[in-house]
Amino acid sequence: MTTLEPLATVLLFSALASLTAVLGAVPQALRGTPSHAMIGWANALASGLMLGVAYTLLTEGLQNVLAAGGVGALLGIGFVRGTHSLTGTGELDLAELDKAGPEYGYKAILVDTLHAAHEGVAIGVAMAVSLPLGIAMALTLAIHNIPEAMVLNTLLTERGLRLPQSAALATAVNLNQVLLAVLSFAVIGLWPVLLPWVTGFTVGALVYLTLVELLPESYRQTGKTSIAVVTLVAMGVVVLLAGVAG
Amino acid sequence: MSGVWLVFLYALLTAIATGLGALPFAFVRTISGRFVAYAHAVAAGLMLGASFGLVSEGTDYGRGETLVGGLLGVVFILATQRFLGAQDEEKLVFEATRGEGARKMLLILIVMTVHSFSEGIAVGVSFGGGMTLAAVITIAIAIHNIPEGVAITAVLKPEGVSLPRCAAWSIFSSLPQPLMAVPAFLFVETFRAALPYGLGFAAGAMVFMVLVELLPEAYHQGKRAQVATLAAASAIGMVLFQQWL
Numbered sequence: 268m269t270t271l272e273p274l275a276t277v278l279l280f281s282a283l284a285s286l287t288a289v290l291g292a293v294p295q296a297l298r299g300t301p302s303h304a305m306i307g308w309a310n311a312l313a314s315g316l317m318l319g320v321a322y323t324l325l326t327e328g329l330q331n332v333l334a335a336g337g338v339g340a341l342l343g344i345g346f347v348r349g350t351h352s353l354t355g356t357g358e359l360d361l362a363e364l365d366k367a368g369p370e371y372g373y374k375a376i377l378v379d380t381l382h383a384a385h386e387g388v389a390i391g392v393a394m395a396v397s398l399p400l401g402i403a404m405a406l407t408l409a410i411h412n413i414p415e416a417m418v419l420n421t422l423l424t425e426r427g428l429r430l431p432q433s434a435a436l437a438t439a440v441n442l443n444q445v446l447l448a449v450l451s452f453a454v455i456g457l458w459p460v461l462l463p464w465v466t467g468f469t470v471g472a473l474v475y476l477t478l479v480e481l482l483p484e485s486y487r488q489t490g491k492t493s494i495a496v497v498t499l500v501a502m503g504v505v506v507l508l509a510g511v512a513g
Numbered sequence: 514m515s516g517v518w519l520v521f522l523y524a525l526l527t528a529i530a531t532g533l534g535a536l537p538f539a540f541v542r543t544i545s546g547r548f549v550a551y552a553h554a555v556a557a558g559l560m561l562g563a564s565f566g567l568v569s570e571g572t573d574y575g576r577g578e579t580l581v582g583g584l585l586g587v588v589f590i591l592a593t594q595r596f597l598g599a600q601d602e603e604k605l606v607f608e609a610t611r612g613e614g615a616r617k618m619l620l621i622l623i624v625m626t627v628h629s630f631s632e633g634i635a636v637g638v639s640f641g642g643g644m645t646l647a648a649v650i651t652i653a654i655a656i657h658n659i660p661e662g663v664a665i666t667a668v669l670k671p672e673g674v675s676l677p678r679c680a681a682w683s684i685f686s687s688l689p690q691p692l693m694a695v696p697a698f699l700f701v702e703t704f705r706a707a708l709p710y711g712l713g714f715a716a717g718a719m720v721f722m723v724l725v726e727l728l729p730e731a732y733h734q735g736k737r738a739q740v741a742t743l744a745a746a747s748a749i750g751m752v753l754f755q756q757w758l
Contacts, residue, residue, distance in 0.1 A: 495724035
């Protein structure tokens with residue numbers, strides 16, 4: 268690891284994080300179209316991992332820079348809200364299996380692309396805080412992207428796409444993660460004073476995304492008790508592991 | 514005044530501060546479905562943020578212990594839910610409300626009251642380190658308790674509970690703080706060992722309550738973007754606020 272340039276490390280791990288989305292096709296390839304409950308739990312798993320990531324960034328990255336972090340968080344929430352309403356994806360339900368029309372597929376892909384971009388920034392920020400934290404973040408998001416891709420695959424194959432096509436698409440929407448991870452890491456490297464602002468921004472964006480997309484969708488798919496258990500366990504594991512890494 | 518009485522008095526003051534959380538609701542005249550949703554979103558955010566703080570404190574004492582405590586907290590809520598769910602709808606009455614509403618109010622009060630036991634221990638243990646910082650710690654915890662009163666009132670008020678009673682129940686939920694602070698102060702070493710389990714327990718119970726009751730209720734009646742904005746901002750605000758204190 269030490270022989271790698273820092274930027275190359277960010278590149279490598281963010282690439283890993285985005286490419287694991289391919290694995291999202293595995294359950295469907297093996298067992299056929301997932302049930303509603305499976306989709307719900309996949310979203311809940313993704314939610315828990317995301318909240319764990321937010322916890323880690325909040326407690327590791329914003330210890331003495333609360334004002335900048337708070338303003339950054341509000342900007343992050345506002346930014347995601349703004350992009351959703353501009354692109355007309357505000358109240359989009361990503362697991363609407365019965366709704367037809369190409370517009371819905373386009374929006375689903377768009378909303379997942381926007382979502383992935385913020386995860387890229389999260390990797391860049393965590394790498395800037397410390398290398399172990401950055402790697403923990405990339406690995407967590409690598410896992411997070413699997414259930415997320417599984418949901419998108421279900422949605423796209425229900426509309427007639429073949430699984431290899433949808434798996435490629437579900438992976439492609441994550442690729443901007445690499446660009447944004449490297450970019451945000453480089454920008455923070457040039458202007459370290461930006462770190463608390465970007466950290467706050469990312470936390471705001473990730474918590475908002477979890478609450479506006481992942482959790483409400485999972486509640487629609489299956490019982491709230493199982494959703495709560497899956498989310499909480501995923502969150503607990505990340506909190507535990509990130510503490511060890513940070 | 515001896516140290517024990519001071520600890521009790523300080524912890525009692527922090528408990529009473531919880532009642533201040535009802536005050537913002539004095540300005541609410543009509544209660545619509547939207548209002549209920551957004552009150553639940555704020556309560557969810559505040560409780561999520563508060564549990565982040567509890568976990569962060571608990572892991573300082575012991576990582577695995579906090580996790581075990583958290584799992585026990587979840588089991589506790591599941592058991593309480595099952596117990597309340599098994600009660601006869603007609604017989605389950607709280608503050609003149611029956612059935613589902615009564616169940617939810619009881620659940621949040623149980624969660625918040627139980628979580629105060631751990632907070633009381635945390636207060637006692639931190640006083641055990643010396644009384645020089647006592648006034649600062651007291652003010653910090655008193656202020657920290659106010660959002661908890663907000664969370665409780667946000668659930669009780671929409672069910673028709675009057676404001677003074679919301680304040681009273683908020684204070685009630687914090688009463689274990691002075692009760693636990695004293696023994697924890699006297700037997701610091703013993704209680705320090707139990708602290709990470711207690712903090713984890715409180716955090717697990719609170720996050721589970723958020724995920725299983727408050728957020729679904731908020732999504733049910735409110736717009737997703739509004740719910741997410743309010744809950745995210747309250748959660749992050751709460752974490753930063755606690756770190757600032």
